Amino acid sequence: MKRSRHKIYISAVISMILSLLGCGDRSHKDVIVQESELTGSNIAEEQSDPIEATLVRRIQFEKTVFASGTIAAKQTSNLGPLVEGVVEKIFVRVGDRVKAGDPLFQTRKVDFERRVDEARAAMNLADIRGVQAKRNYDRAKELASQENISQARLDDVETSFQIAGAEILQARAALETAEQQLTDTVVHAPFDGVITARNVDEGVYLSNRFSTGGSSAVVRIQEISIVSAIVQTPEENLGLLALNLPARVQIQGHKEVYDSFVYILNDLVDPITRTVELRLPIKNEDYAIKPGQFAEARIILPPRELLVVPRSAVANVGKITFVFVVVDGIQNQVAVEIREFDSEQVEVISGLYEGDSVILNPPHSVKDGEKLKRRIESGEY
Structure with missing residues (x-):
């Protein structure tokens, strides 16, 4: 109980x-x-x-893919002379900010001014010969209509008239070429940018045959109002990445973290480093970010x-x-x-x-x- x-x-x-x-x-x-x-x-x-x-x-x-690399300019051009000759004047220094169309440097003009004068004289001569050939042809046609000259003679006069016309076209083309070469003695900025290198001083003779860069380049201009973070990430992340994914970029020497997105996803995987390249644009209107700086990026994947x-x-x-x-x-x-x-x-x-x-x-x-x-x-x- x-x-x-x-x-x-x-x-x-x-x-x-x-x-x-x-x-x-x-x-x-x-x-x-x-x-x-x-x-x-x-x-x-x-x-x-x-x-x-x-x-x-x-x-x-939210998963984040990490990548690191280097800041690069949007555009970079190493500019050499457009015509062969002595560099007569350089108008810019390293650090100068220029607008598209601003003069950068000039090749000596006197030789090209002389060529323009010679081409213009040749053009005048061709015009005069053309006028004379036209008169001869008109007269020959009139005589032929009266049967005062043979058909063979008329054909010769007509041929001379056609040759005179071709010589006029040839002289005009030569004049235009000479005038263009004279214009090309001054090299202008192809876009808004900053001068980041000056390779020679006045008095150096340069050829335009190898003026695409290296020692033949007079100046280097870079467009950096927009820069690009060129970064690499291991290829194992390739399947997670896509264009237009948002990203946050930290640049060495800057406290600010910059917003960006995946603008370019390289289709090539580097066979040595086993990495894939991404390019992330960043606005840089005050030119505070410099090409060559180290950058770390976090690419933000869609939440799941x-x-x-x-x-x-x-x-x-x-x-x-x-x-x-x-x-x-x-x-x-x-x-x-x-x-x-x-x-x-x-x-x-x-x-x-x-x-x-x-x-x-x-x-x-x-x-x-x-x-x-x-x-x-x-x-x-």
Whole structure:
């Protein structure tokens, strides 16, 4: 009789605890006492040695791809002479900011002015010969109509007239060439930019045959109102990247972090470094960013949702990865597929659903399919 009353008393206490817990704040720790034949001696044991569990969560995750490289100008031109001759005057210095069309340097003009005079004289001579040839042809046609000259003579006069016309065209082309060469003695800026190199001084003779760069270039001009961060990232990231992805660029020597995006994604993977190249444009209207500076970029990938659980919930037996899921007081061993996420959590690829309750650090006593005989502490995670 006393033993029965003792059991009734324990049952009443358990009911009161469950009632109080049902009204409590479940945002902290829930205590769920599973149905069992408890005695006064094992209640203390269950209270001191609980099983801890947590819920499978769904989170928003933004992954970042890191890349590093160098700042480059939008455009770079090494400008040499357009015509051969002595560099007579250089109008700019390193650091000068120029507008498109501004004069940069000049080749000696006197020789080309003389060539224009010679070509113009040749043009005048050709015009005069043309006028004379036209008169002869008109007169010959009139005489031929009166049968005063032979057809052969008329053909010769007509041919001379046609030759005079061709000589006029040839002289005109030569004059235009000479005038263009005279114009080309002055080299102008092809775009707005800054002078970043001056390779020679006045008095140096340069040929226009090899004026595309190197020692034949007089100045270098770069457009840097917009610069480009040319950065590389390991080829393993190639499948994650796409044009127009947003990016944040940190440039050495600058506190500001610059907004950008993937403008160019190179189709070539470097076979030596195993990296892929990206180009990220950056506005630089005040010219504060200089070509050649070191840059680090974070390319922000589109956010995605994923399920995560703590690493401590996952166990392995051989090649099988599993967790224990609690459903209606039953502990169920569930095989899962996971992927690395961070030092404390793993991503769940398959096997679990959002809101599933999983046991943390499952003890050896936890068996698949058994009813729980100890309380569960479900903590925040």
